Amino acid sequence: MLTVAILALPDVYPLDLSIPAHVLGTQSGYDVRVCAEDVSEVPNADIVVVPGYENPEIKPAGEYLDALREAAGRGARIAAICTGTFALAAADLLDGRDATTHWRYLEPLRALHPLVKVVENRLFVEDGNFLTSAGGGAGIDACLHLIRSDFGVAAAVEAGKEVVASPVRDGAQPQYVDVLSPVRADLSEVRSWAMEHLGEPITVDQLAERGNLGRRTFIRHFERETGYSPMRWVTMQRVLSARRLLETSDWPVDRIAAVAGFGTGSNFRAVFRREVGTTPTAYRKAHACEFTNSKR
Structure with a gap:
């Protein structure tokens, strides 16, 4: 407590x-x-x-x-x-x-x-x-x-x-935007698609194509809506997905790396340590109670 x-x-x-x-x-x-x-x-x-x-x-x-x-x-x-x-x-x-x-x-x-x-x-x-x-x-x-x-x-x-609030808004997001995005810049469907395909290779060009926008225009609108570059946003979602799996499953780290879209276990460990400040194994140990309680 x-x-x-x-x-x-x-x-x-x-x-x-x-x-x-x-x-x-x-x-x-x-x-x-x-x-x-x-x-x-x-x-x-x-x-x-x-x-x-x-x-x-x-x-x-x-x-x-x-x-x-x-x-x-x-x-x-x-x-x-x-x-x-x-x-x-x-x-x-x-x-x-x-x-x-x-x-x-x-x-x-x-x-x-x-x-x-x-x-x-x-x-x-x-x-x-x-x-x-x-x-x-x-x-x-x-x-x-x-x-x-x-x-x-x-x-x-x-x-x-x-409290009916998003649990994943990162601190780096802006408090406000100075310019309203046009209607065609609503990229929520693109983000939803990315969330469903985190385990697969994702590129900016793929996302721009799904948004029916040119690469530069897409990046500009994406940053305006989210406060992040497209690939930075994808990395954050992959880290959140991996954290959730570490908390709620007993999957091996290499399997989580693949499902969350990090490819190899070594790449996953490097990115996870950089973003979270600890190793996947240490993070799982610190939050083992979540998985234990979920099985009861």
Whole structure:
């Protein structure tokens, strides 16, 4: 059981507070607690979430910042939603780190905290033990990312179903797009086809042909709709498919490599380590309970 302390600063945004309380509260492996005036539980939590709040240019009171620093010093993971990023920055926890916030507050964040490496137009950004996100729906994505990291893809899928949200939106996706795509650029059918053929060789030219677009036009529209290049998106889907199989089956790694579209086991291991930060075998061992429970 991992303890989660949601640090509700004064003038907290109700939506930003309710998102982690509900999304993380759906996961049985979390003990979720909301901390407001009494912050005594924050320093000892495994995960601390700071929802957005009004007037982020005003530095939070010392007891809040001290609680965040103490939690960070103990190695807790700390997540911020929307303007919650300002509290982490005010505690000097983001100096030299990548971080993001709601697009309306990017420039104020830069001005107030010049040592923070502000990343624009991303749903969420993870740097070490710190996870910062944009507002609203991106807070859901950040919470699902925490669940996926702690309990695996299958758990994130179930949590996503509970809150009727996609469990696979990566942090690198943009918060918004500046130009609306024309109707003919709707490439959802192309993505559906790719998902059904992950185990087969897939090329950009194949995808462009299925979308009835020229290669360059297809790439441009695909990136506009998803925030990723076509092959980067395919790789991400293959990794997610492999993670799910590692969690829910006892298939050999080489078989998973073939089914997920990585070809050889050695290529699969290299890509998996690069994307997930661990080996397929270690990942399976960490999430063995999912498969064990599924057989009962």
